[in-house]
């Protein structure tokens with residue numbers, strides 16, 4: 470299917486907004502210029518008080534007020550109004566060039582569940598500290614999930630609607646993107662990346678350093694749910710290694726110097742046994758994860774044949 474001439478049958482553009490009056494009109498105009506119609510643009514507002522909603526309505530696009538609070542709740546609300554097979558998400562602050570929506574969709578059509586727009590920062594678009602935080606969060610995510618993603622926090626992506634519906638929306642606010650990435654990389658792994666430019670935002674910045682810490686905490690929570698192998702392995706090693714070292718030390722004194730350290734010996738045994746069991750648990754988790762991936766792949770093949 471030719472993606473570019475079927476955009477409106479394929480995709481809804483979801484724009485979450487919270488006080489984006491400076492940018493929203495330009496964002497909508499830019500999306501319209503790609504050939505996407507008013508009816509396929511959904512602005513999900515989080516209670517703006519600056520006239521964002523009036524501007525969006527005047528542009529003739531669909532505008533709804535989200536249920537609950539935060540960006541994640543806005544995406545969850547959007548799902549109630551979307552009936553296209555793909556969703557594009559982008560900010561209402563004019564940072565993400567809408568011309569990439571068809572490009573991302575075209576990539577998704579090659580068989581990806583999630584296509585992320587990887588930001589190339591235009592001069593002045595993001596303070597150094599935010600870029601640093603962003604890069605550390607990516608590294609952290611990649612270590613815990615064993616991935617090589619470049620921009621998990623990008624606010625521009627195209628996702629298969631059915632895959633987005635599978636989320637529990639356990640994470641709130643700006644952690645929605647990491648929840649989505651964790652879900653996809655831990656199930657089908659069908660993620661692609663496309664480079665895009667990131668422009669300076671119109672309007673006031675709302676994201677703070679504290680949000681960065683919340684995202685790191687949420688990545689930990691998501692690791693427990695989606696990929697506990699690494700954490701259980703680290704836990705196991707951090708018990709087993711001191712346990713074995715202490716055990717060796719106790720044994721040395723028992724056999725060589727003749728001094729008996731009973732309590733330390735007991736601690737060494739407890740640490741070693743607990744550590745060993747955690748390592749076994751991580752192996753079992755790895756095995757279960759592999760089975761899950763195999764079943765999902767098979768299911769995918771069967772569904773394609775139907």
Ligand SMILES: Nc1nc2c(ncn2[C@@H]2O[C@H](COP(=O)(O)OP(=O)(O)OP(=O)(O)O)[C@@H](O)[C@H]2O)c(=O)[nH]1
Nearest residue numbers: 485486487513514515539540543560561674675676
């Ligand atoms: N509906 C809704 N939208 C929100 C909420 N919080 C933020 N947004 C919107 O989500 C998008 C992303 O938020 P931004 O503040 O731009 O966050 P960011 O892109 O990480 O940070 P900047 O570099 O400042 O642009 C913007 O369009 C916001 O207006 C919310 O609670 N509800």
Ligand SMILES: [Mg+2]
Nearest residue numbers: 560562564670
């Ligand atoms: Mg933004």
